[in-house]
């Protein structure tokens with residue numbers, strides 16, 4: 608079915624750990640409120656000198672090592688991000704320079720917010736299938752420095768997010784199952800930021816919650832239908848890590864035990880495009896994600912966008 612095989616993963620978190628209690632010292636909030644509403648207990652923010660690029664490079668280096676792939680074998684580097692340090696050059700180009708990826712590699716960023724990593728996997732698969740890349744391996748990254756868009760006096764947003772990067776090395780696998788489903792509901796009100804009139808991330812939390820619980824279960828079923836698989840045939844469900852209650856509501860709609868869905872927002876908060884590759888890396892290094900297993904990844908977020916794909920470990 609010409610799917611993607613996951614050969615290696617990596618992750619990089621910045622050095623400044625901020626707990627819910629730390630926030631409660633400067634904001635009218637509490638560990639109880641944040642934990643009950645979101646599941647989040649701590650997150651990491653970039654300190655002086657740490658950037659989206661430095662996180663991406665750290666994660667990418669680990670992923671190449673884990674995959675036992677040399678930089679010179681990479682034909683494609685895609686970074687999913689909505690918080691690149693600069694508009695240009697692309698974050699992926701800075702990764703190319705830092706890691707010594709070949710000059711024949713195609714390096715580009717994509718912005719699909721929290722759906723970014725899933726969209727980058729489908730983009731990588733299509734480009735690999737196209738047969739025009741100079742190398743058989745794709746380095747797919749999710750890297751975010753969301754702290755640069757946060758208003759740290761707005762308790763309704765700043766406690767939800769974190770900085771971080773995750774990376775995956777993939778290649779085509781003719782035996783691996785594949786299906787991809789995406790959706791977009793263009794909306795500049797529900798979740799937005801980073802513009803001249805709205806420098807900080809702002810959202811209607813309840814609307815985002817409803818949107819995610821409505822679209823993601825439908826998306827997951829559509830991915831499975833396309834691939835001719837049942838939920839039982841999927842070993843792991845890895846969703847964007849925005850909020851534990853969103854994941855539990857999605858599990859309920861799909862009539863699945865919540866434990867089937869990986870969760871790590873407790874440790875990292877919502878790291879947008881980085882959340883799924885960070886989760887994949889944790890699972891792989893903990894021995895939870897084994898060779899030959901099938902993973903269904905689904906993202907949702909600003910745009911509004913959503914998407915789901917399959918991966919073969």
Ligand code: ACO
Pocket residue numbers: 635636637640641644645720721762763764766767798810811812813815816849850853877879907908909
């Ligand atoms: N601490 C204490 N109280 C707070 C905080 C806080 N950090 N934030 C908001 N509140 C207050 C509000 O001011 C409100 O007070 P009021 O009733 O006096 O007006 C009260 O808590 C309830 O606020 P709601 O927004 O209605 O709370 P809700 O139960 O909906 O939870 C939350 C808010 C956690 C944001 C929830 O709506 C949610 O998780 N939504 C999804 C958000 C999300 O996942 N976004 C990211 C996905 S997309 C992406 O990743 C870019």
